[in-house]
Amino acid sequence: MAGEPPEELPDSALERLFYDADRVRLVDWRRVSGAKPAVLATGVATVLAFVAGLSNLSQPSVPLDGPLAAVVPAAGTYAQFAGVLCAFALGPITLGLNRGKALAWYAALAVLPAVGVLPLVTLQPTDVPLLATVGLALPLLVWNRERFDESLDLSSLQIAALAAVLGVVVYGSVGSYGLQSEFTNLSSWSDAVYYVIVTIGTVGYGDITPLSARAKWFSLSVILFGTGAFTIAVSSLVAPAIESRMAAAFGNMSASELTLLEDHVLVLGYNDLTEPLLEELGDGTDVAVITDDGDAASHLEAEGVNVLTADPTDDAALHDANVGTARGVVVALTDDSEAVLAVVTARKANPDIRIVTAASDRQQADKLRHVGADEVISPTRIGGRLLGRTVLGASALFDGDDQDDDAT
Numbered sequence: 376m377a378g379e380p381p382e383e384l385p386d387s388a389l390e391r392l393f394y395d396a397d398r399v400r401l402v403d404w405r406r407v408s409g410a411k412p413a414v415l416a417t418g419v420a421t422v423l424a425f426v427a428g429l430s431n432l433s434q435p436s437v438p439l440d441g442p443l444a445a446v447v448p449a450a451g452t453y454a455q456f457a458g459v460l461c462a463f464a465l466g467p468i469t470l471g472l473n474r475g476k477a478l479a480w481y482a483a484l485a486v487l488p489a490v491g492v493l494p495l496v497t498l499q500p501t502d503v504p505l506l507a508t509v510g511l512a513l514p515l516l517v518w519n520r521e522r523f524d525e526s527l528d529l530s531s532l533q534i535a536a537l538a539a540v541l542g543v544v545v546y547g548s549v550g551s552y553g554l555q556s557e558f559t560n561l562s563s564w565s566d567a568v569y570y571v572i573v574t575i576g577t578v579g580y581g582d583i584t585p586l587s588a589r590a591k592w593f594s595l596s597v598i599l600f601g602t603g604a605f606t607i608a609v610s611s612l613v614a615p616a617i618e619s620r621m622a623a624a625f626g627n628m629s630a631s632e633l634t635l636l637e638d639h640v641l642v643l644g645y646n647d648l649t650e651p652l653l654e655e656l657g658d659g660t661d662v663a664v665i666t667d668d669g670d671a672a673s674h675l676e677a678e679g680v681n682v683l684t685a686d687p688t689d690d691a692a693l694h695d696a697n698v699g700t701a702r703g704v705v706v707a708l709t710d711d712s713e714a715v716l717a718v719v720t721a722r723k724a725n726p727d728i729r730i731v732t733a734a735s736d737r738q739q740a741d742k743l744r745h746v747g748a749d750e751v752i753s754p755t756r757i758g759g760r761l762l763g764r765t766v767l768g769a770s771a772l773f774d775g776d777d778q779d780d781d782a783t
Contacts, residue, residue: 409637410522413515414472417483420512421465423505424490428458430501441498454497461490472516472523480516480523487513522637522700533611539604540575547571547597557590558583575601636681637700639663643687643717644708645671648733648754652705653680663696688716690724698724706732706748711739715746722747 431437437454444450464486471479491509494502516523529537551558552567560583561570570583574597585591639661642649645668656662663681666672675682685692687708698704704721708714714732721730731750734740740751 408515408518410475410519411637413512413519414469416508416512416515417465417472417487418469420487420490420505420508421462421469423508424458424465424493425462426458427493427499427502427505428456428460428462430499431455431458431497437497438499439496441494441496443492443495444497447492447496450496454493457489457493461486461493465490475523475525476527477524478527480520483516484513487516530611533608536604536608536611540601540608543575543597543601543604544568544571547574547601550593550597554585554587554590554593557587558585571597571601574598575605577602636661636663636697638702639681639697639700641665641693641696641698641701641704641721643693643704643706643721644713645675646707646709648707652707653678660702663701665692665696688713688720690720693720693724698728701725701728703729703731706730708733709735711736711743715739715743718743718748719746 431454434455437451439450439454447453465483468479468482468486472483487509491506491513494506548564548567548571551561551570552564555561555567558570561567566583573580574594585594640656640663642652642662642664645664645666649664649671653662653664661681663683664672664675665683665685665687666675667684667686669684672682672684683692683696685695687706698721704725706714706717706721708717711734714734718730718732721728730748731752732743732748733752733754734743735755737753737756740753743751
């Protein structure tokens with residue numbers, strides 16, 4: 376009756392557009408076998424390896440009851456130190472995987488098996504979760520190989536700084552080994568490398584010290600060159616991460632932060648429809664918005680929405696937002712001519728994706744559908760029909776036939 380709020384149907388228009396009503400999935404395999412679960416499993420393996428390593432280090436003698444204890448060389452040393460060392464290696468590897476780096480993928484395939492061997496050497500009950508996690512992470516990484524294809528893209532400054540650090544290590548190791556008679560407790564290549572690293576790191580335990588004036592001058596050169604190169608290398612590697620965080624604070628999310636999005640809805644543009652659209656999709660659906668409006672991007676970022684500040688009609692921006700693995704695309708641009716270009720770009724980037732667009736001018740509906748839109752919605756027509764039904768006291772917003780009529 377009049378005055379009562381209209382009754383909403385259980386199936387929303389967006390559900391009809393993006394979901395197959397005849398197919399109910401008990402398990403969403405795309406979500407549980409995608410790149411994100413692979414990264415998560417690797418991260419869990421990192422934590423478990425660190426815990427297992429600390430446990431083994433705290434024991435005077437680690438039990439070697441596993442089937443591979445007799446096969447692994449220096450099994451006792453391996454059992455004590457492998458967990459912690461591999462955990463330290465897996466930390467940056469996991470961060471690289473989270474950004475879709477190909478180098479991190481190869482490194483993970485090299486380090487994870489070494490972690491998985493640890494429980495098979497010790498055969499302790501506390502290592503069983505580690506073995507299970509590694510057994511889960513490796514197949515997931517292999518299955519999602521194509522998702523980790525980003526190059527490392529080091530700048531010239533970063534390459535030069537890393538080369539300088541490596542050069543100083545080589546220079547210091549060769550020089551100190553050549554002057555070993557002028558140092559205390561330095562008699563092997565491992566001693567030389569150890570001395571250079573603790574010197575560059577400004578640790579200086581004092582167990583290896585120069586005796587002659589020549590050795591002291593050499594040590595000073597290692598300190599000056601090594602400390603400078605190490606400082607520049609760290610700053611050049613850390614600065615981009617800080618800049619990325621600052622950019623995200625202003626709504627300028629980097630493309631690498633969207634690398635692992637999959638099975639998401641990609642919204643192109645920002646207008647009056649965007650906020651209601653995000654509310655309709657809810658927290659259960661991953662969403663990424665591409666807009667060239669900086670203020671809107673900052674607002675969406677503050678709301679916790681994945682947003683990329685870029686031209687929504689640019690194919691590079693759609694690639695960065697993983698349109699290839701998206702569930703659907705919503706074009707929410709005020710200008711219908713830009714909407715046409717956005718539909719063409721999205722269809723070219725992913726020929727099989729579901730594309731829904733809003734048309735300000737109903738006369739543009741056929742053109743939008745012709746260039747690749749699966750559904751063209753007329754907000755003005757829907758709004759007019761709702762106003763008419765509400766004033767007449769209608770009890771439902773839509774019925775099945777009317778939804779098809781309003782999708783022009």
